[in-house]
Amino acid sequence: DAGITQSPRYKITETGRQVTLMCHQTWSHSYMFWYRQDLGHGLRLIYYSAAADITDKGEVPDGYVVSRSKTENFPLTLESATRSQTSVYFCASSEQGSSYNSPLHFGNGTRLTVT
Amino acid sequence: GNSVTQMEGPVTLSEEAFLTINCTYTATGYPSLFWYVQYPGEGLQLLLKATKADDKGSNKGFEATYRKETTSFHLEKGSVQVSDSAVYFCALSDPAVGTYKYIFGTGTRLKVLA
Numbered sequence: 001d002a003g004i005t006q007s008p009r010y011k012i013t014e015t016g017r018q019v020t021l022m023c024h025q026t027w028s029h030s031y032m033f034w035y036r037q038d039l040g041h042g043l044r045l046i047y048y049s050a051a052a053d054i055t056d057k058g059e060v061p062d063g064y065v066v067s068r069s070k071t072e073n074f075p076l077t078l079e080s081a082t083r084s085q086t087s088v089y090f091c092a093s094s095e096q097g098s099s100y101n102s103p104l105h106f107g108n109g110t111r112l113t114v115t
Numbered sequence: 116g117n118s119v120t121q122m123e124g125p126v127t128l129s130e131e132a133f134l135t136i137n138c139t140y141t142a143t144g145y146p147s148l149f150w151y152v153q154y155p156g157e158g159l160q161l162l163l164k165a166t167k168a169d170d171k172g173s174n175k176g177f178e179a180t181y182r183k184e185t186t187s188f189h190l191e192k193g194s195v196q197v198s199d200s201a202v203y204f205c206a207l208s209d210p211a212v213g214t215y216k217y218i219f220g221t222g223t224r225l226k227v228l229a
Contacts, residue, residue, distance in 0.1 A: 031214070092158075099213065104149075104161070106151075
């Protein structure tokens, strides 16, 4: 089925470890986004990508790395996980981005716990 | 800057009650407005949208009208069901501020009792 798939759904990791969250979309949307959702902070943008090989920082990029070698994939890597990165992470895509009133389409999220 | 303000929750209603969740916004340009719904353990799903003043978005019995004069986009449903229990997010995108900037409200939790 078409849509956005995130994996894993749940992940527990230790402080200092590297972890990668995967995101795959089947629509060929140009824009892809990573958000984190925390109580009291709502949704915060980590990184976004306007096309393959084009990425840029959002509001809270520190400690995260992204890449986009193919249009359909947008992995998010925590280089050295910290407890403050315990959160629910959502990947989203948009056909043309916010300039053209395209809505966001979200995956089901990855719940990450850093111990 | 752009912002979205929605009513604090939780909102608790009995089944078949009328629902209103208030949303107001500030924007630099001419934004599009969205309502998203998040069920437990899931991502946000687009519920409805409106792209210009006086547009009415509707889906699954929910409606919202883009009111430029009051900068509002209130969500309504005439008769809620237990299955509508979820968190509802109002959001906007404003072409005047770039291609990646979606602004979300903090969410309103709705609980519908049988």
